[in-house]
Amino acid sequence: xxxxxxxxxxxxxxxxxxxxxxxLKNSGTLKGVGDDAAVIALSDGxxxxxxxxxxxxxxxxxxxxxPLKHLGYKCxxxxxxxxxxxxxxxxxxxxxxxxxxxxxxEDIEQIYQGIFAAxxxxxxxxxxxxxxxxxxxxxxxxxxxxxxxxxxxxxxxxAKPTDLIxxxxxxGAAYMGLQLLEREKAVYKGETDFSPDFAxxxxxxxxxxxxxxxxxxxxxxxxxxxxxxxxxxxxxxxSSELLHIAHASKVGIRIYDDKLPIDYQxxxxxxxxxxxxxxxALNGGEDYELLFTVPLSRLxxxxxxxGIHLIGHITNEADGNVLVTRDGTEITxxxxxxxxxxxxxx
Amino acid sequence: xxxxxxxxxxxxxxxxxxxxxxxLKNSGTLKGVGDDAAVIALSDGxxxxxxxxxxxxxxxxxxxxxPLKHLGYKCxxxxxxxxxxxxxxxxxxxxxxxxxxxxxxEDIEQIYQGIFAAxxxxxxxxxxxxxxxxxxxxxxxxxxxxxxxxxxxxxxxxAKPTDLIxxxxxxGAAYMGLQLLEREKAVYKGETDFSPDFAxxxxxxxxxxxxxxxxxxxxxxxxxxxxxxxxxxxxxxxSSELLHIAHASKVGIRIYDDKLPIDYQxxxxxxxxxxxxxxxALNGGEDYELLFTVPLSRLxxxxxxxGIHLIGHITNEADGNVLVTRDGTEITxxxxxxxxxxxxxx
Numbered sequence: 068x069x070x071x072x073x074x075x076x077x078x079x080x081x082x083x084x085x086x087x088x089x090x091l092k093n094s095g096t097l098k099g100v101g102d103d104a105a106v107i108a109l110s111d112g113x114x115x116x117x118x119x120x121x122x123x124x125x126x127x128x129x130x131x132x133x134p135l136k137h138l139g140y141k142c143x144x145x146x147x148x149x150x151x152x153x154x155x156x157x158x159x160x161x162x163x164x165x166x167x168x169x170x171x172x173e174d175i176e177q178i179y180q181g182i183f184a185a186x187x188x189x190x191x192x193x194x195x196x197x198x199x200x201x202x203x204x205x206x207x208x209x210x211x212x213x214x215x216x217x218x219x220x221x222x223x224x225x226a227k228p229t230d231l232i233x234x235x236x237x238x239g240a241a242y243m244g245l246q247l248l249e250r251e252k253a254v255y256k257g258e259t260d261f262s263p264d265f266a267x268x269x270x271x272x273x274x275x276x277x278x279x280x281x282x283x284x285x286x287x288x289x290x291x292x293x294x295x296x297x298x299x300x301x302x303x304x305x306s307s308e309l310l311h312i313a314h315a316s317k318v319g320i321r322i323y324d325d326k327l328p329i330d331y332q333x334x335x336x337x338x339x340x341x342x343x344x345x346x347x348a349l350n351g352g353e354d355y356e357l358l359f360t361v362p363l364s365r366l367x368x369x370x371x372x373x374g375i376h377l378i379g380h381i382t383n384e385a386d387g388n389v390l391v392t393r394d395g396t397e398i399t400x401x402x403x404x405x406x407x408x409x410x411x412x413x
Numbered sequence: 414x415x416x417x418x419x420x421x422x423x424x425x426x427x428x429x430x431x432x433x434x435x436x437l438k439n440s441g442t443l444k445g446v447g448d449d450a451a452v453i454a455l456s457d458g459x460x461x462x463x464x465x466x467x468x469x470x471x472x473x474x475x476x477x478x479x480p481l482k483h484l485g486y487k488c489x490x491x492x493x494x495x496x497x498x499x500x501x502x503x504x505x506x507x508x509x510x511x512x513x514x515x516x517x518x519e520d521i522e523q524i525y526q527g528i529f530a531a532x533x534x535x536x537x538x539x540x541x542x543x544x545x546x547x548x549x550x551x552x553x554x555x556x557x558x559x560x561x562x563x564x565x566x567x568x569x570x571x572a573k574p575t576d577l578i579x580x581x582x583x584x585g586a587a588y589m590g591l592q593l594l595e596r597e598k599a600v601y602k603g604e605t606d607f608s609p610d611f612a613x614x615x616x617x618x619x620x621x622x623x624x625x626x627x628x629x630x631x632x633x634x635x636x637x638x639x640x641x642x643x644x645x646x647x648x649x650x651x652s653s654e655l656l657h658i659a660h661a662s663k664v665g666i667r668i669y670d671d672k673l674p675i676d677y678q679x680x681x682x683x684x685x686x687x688x689x690x691x692x693x694a695l696n697g698g699e700d701y702e703l704l705f706t707v708p709l710s711r712l713x714x715x716x717x718x719x720g721i722h723l724i725g726h727i728t729n730e731a732d733g734n735v736l737v738t739r740d741g742t743e744i745t746x747x748x749x750x751x752x753x754x755x756x757x758x759x
Contacts, residue, residue, distance in 0.1 A: 097460060098568065106499070106566060107461040114443060115461055118450035119541060119556055121509035125548040153450050163467035163554050195465060197554075202471040208509050208543075208554030210465055213450060220452060222444065 071172035084172070089183075089193055093158050095214075096192045105194035107159055109214055116213035116220070118149035124204030131261055132248045135174055137276045139181025142207050145302065147189050148280035148355045150213030152300035154221040154289075157280075159194045159212040160186060165201035178207070189282060221359070226297035226316035230360040230381040235284040235374055237328040238305055239344065242351025243336040244268070244275030250340075270332045278355045285357070287372050298359035304352040307402035310388060312360065319386035320400060322379030325393050349390070350402075417518035430518065435529075435539055439504050441560075442538045451540035453505055455560055462559035462566070464495035470550030477607055478594045481520055483622045485527025488553050491648065493535050494626035494701045496559030498646035500567040500635075503626075505540045505558040506532060511547035524553070535628060567705070572643035572662035576706040576727040581630040581720055583674040584651055585690065588697025589682040590614070590621030596686075616678045624701045631703070633718050644705035650698040653748035656734060658706070665732035666746060668725030671739050695736070696748075 076084055086100045098106035109115055122128060122142050130138075143160060150157040162182060166175060175198075186193055191211070251263040265272055280300075288295065297316055299308045305327075313320045327348045337344040360381055361369055369375055382389075388400040422430055432446045444452035455461055468474060468488050476484075489506060496503040508528060512521060521544075532539055537557070597609040611618055626646075634641065643662055645654045651673075659666045673694045683690040706727055707715055715721055728735075734746040 097563070098566075105463040106561075106563075107463060108563070109455050109461065115453040115455065115558070116450040117453060117505065117507060117541060117556070117558060119507040119509050119543055119554070121511055121543045121545050121552070121554055123511045123545055123547050123552065126511070126546050149450050153452070155450065159463065161463060161465040161556060163465050165467055165469045165472070165552065195463060197465055197467045199467050199469055200472050201469050203549035206467070206469065206511065206552050206554075208465070208467055208552075210463070210507060210556035211450075212461070212463060212558070215452075217443070217452075217454070220444075 069173055076172060086193065091192045093190070093192050096159055096194055099192055099194040100196070105159060105161070107194070107212060113214045114217050114220065116150050116153050116155040116215055117210065118146055118213070119208065119210040120146050120149070121206070121208040123206050129252070130205070131252050133276060135177035136181035136184070138207075139178035140185045140277055141181070142209055143182045143185035143191070144189075144278055144280050145355060146209050146211035147185070147191065147282075148300040148302070150211055151280050151282055151285045152298050152357060153213070153215060154219050154285060154295065154298060155213035155215035157189055157191045157211050157213040159192050161194060161210045162196035163199070163208040164196065165199045165206035167201045167203055167205070170205065189280065221295045221298040223297050223299055223312050223315035226312050226318050226360040226381045227362070228318055228381050228383050229363045230296050231363055231366060231369060231377055232309070232320065232322060232358070232360055232379040232381060233369060233375050234301070234305065234328065234356055234358050234378055235281045235376075236354070236356040237330045237333065238301070238354050238356065239337070239347035239351040240271045240274035240330050240333045241278060241353040242347050243333045243340075244271035244273075245353070246340055246342070247271065247336060248275065268332060268336065270330060271336055275353065278353065280355060281357045284374060291368050291372060293361055293365050293368055295359045295361055298357060301354040301356045301358050302352060304350040304402065305354070305358065306349045306400050308358050309400060310402050312358070313384075313388050316381070317384050319382035319384050320379065320388040321382050321386070321391065322389070322400070323391045326376065326378040328376040415519055422518060432539070437538045439536070439538050442505055442540060445538055445540040446542070451505060451507070453540070453558060459560045460563050460566065462496050462499050462501040462561055463556065464492055464559070465554065465556040466492050466495070467552070467554040469552050475598070476551070477598050479622060481523035482527035482530070484553075485524035486531045486623055487527070488555055489528045489531035489537070490535075490624055490626050491701060492555050492557035493531070493537065493628075494646040494648070496557055497626050497628055497631050498644050498703060499559070499561060500565050500631060500641065500644060501559035501561035503535055503537045503557050503559040505538050507540060507556045508542035509545070509554040510542065511545045511552035513547045513549055513551070516551065535626065567641045567644040569643050569645055569658050569661040572658050572664050572706040572727045573708070574664055574727050574729050575709045576642050577709055577712060577715060577723055578655070578666065578668060578704070578706055578725045578727060579715060579721050580647070580651065580674065580702050580704050580724055581627045582700070582702040583676045583679065584647070584700050584702065585683070585693035585697040586617045586620035586676050586679045587624060587699035588693050589679045589686075590617035590619075591699070592686055592688070593617065593682060594621065614678060614682065616676060617682055621699065624699065626701060627703045630720060637714050637718060639707055639711050639714055641705045641707055644703060647700040647702045647704050648698060650696040650748065651700070651704065652695045652746050653698075654704050655746060656748050658704070659734050662727070663730050665728035665730050666725065666734040667728050667732070667737065668735070668746070669737045672722065672724040674722040
């Protein structure tokens, strides 16, 4: 592949090169890339939502097995996921990127292609950013602005006792995909050509490398007219997010092990690794599924929406946060976000 | 100084620890830190402005001589400066920070104290962010949301021939401050106690380590009812910014060397370093002063505002971009953003 040194374009040349093709999608985006700041108009009654995520090489991603385009796609999607988790719609995105000399212009183009692909899929405008040299690895920091009607925004603190606890999709797959990638990386250690046979594991790899935000679920819930009482996206792991909702809403949690939705590829991989499947589903993280609560009165409506799973219900704060195992044992839920624990202890 | 390991708090503990004290200042900030995204309401007719900056250790700052609190202050201020440069008012800020294990909780507190101090000075709400481990150095990425009435926003592309070119404050001081710090760092190489005698150089050091955004100038211009035709803040150097305005507005530039505002400490330091003073003023960067154009008809009004200097005027595009030296020679303006060139060639 052609390799153009970044220094041959310079910072402004690089930014122009990367952003020349941007066509703004939202009428509210009055000004995108190319000035000191982007300009966003919000229509009456609409509120702006802002979220930001930083991804650092060696902590959040490993370029041994992460294609740069997938990386770009993922880092955009995780921001969109945060906006959907407020019941909003992502509209604008800024991208800051720090790159060391080992990256070429083509490398950065790959990252941007992934970001643009995500922006296209989710109808978001890239409106600005910052490109900088880095002395070390690759550093990505994205900020997404979304919008929502004030009365429709769903926070973490509205869950009430008897509310149903729901999750979209399935859990633990991204984590098992990561375990597989890490194992193959160890096998290939030292070899430059990293091309293991991943047949039969496509789903868990895609969940790790190219996650999607659950725009579809948000749209179905809106279509069904179901007002949620609390919502988060699952980035650090189900347990961790449940405890956030419990803490913010001052309630207790009661979920059932046998209700956790798990794909068969996830289960097969956990078996192969001799790992506890529930642990992967509870603490794996990076699922980017939606975790939300709805009033018990909407049970029938929720059950009619494909892709949504009831995993338990909200209790009084005094009842604590409990996982009921398959044999009926009650275990106190604890957060073990592997991502955090691993990263911060290094 | 007390040293608390970050791992003793964990990521969420750390975020809570750092953001517990936040009191929101803007009624439009409906929700700050603590959910998936911040929520911002804009009043009728107001537009949102968004800007983002990433600062990486070893590229944008050197912790040998940069106190962490100053670093936090500066990285917030450079974002506010971008919003003022659109003639807007900064309102909300998100902060993403990547830290390696060599930083303690107290270190990060210092950075946040600086950010909070800047937020207090400029009336901005810190509304969210991301805290992550880093395998290498310190990485800061900030995004600022501002607001402005649509008709008051000043872009880069509105400069017209005969418009006056103005800058606030003085130029080149931050660059000379950096040269001084780098020289002293070289002198102290290897010694842990970095405490040179900086007497007589306070101004240029402050310009480098603790710059301010020119909120005051924006307010004076508004008070005087002067509508600007183009504006930028000077972060990469006067020449670079002038060429941006020329390019965006499709005009030519004519500025005069003897009109460039330079402080005597800057001049003295340039003399000591045997450096060309105009080069420092034109290409130094990190001034965070405002560069703007106004119609010739407002000459009298502009001259009555303290702290604003006329440095030239806008010409036709065909006349090119010209610096007139003290002896009347015309030199073509070229951008030599030292920051960029230095960073991207490493």
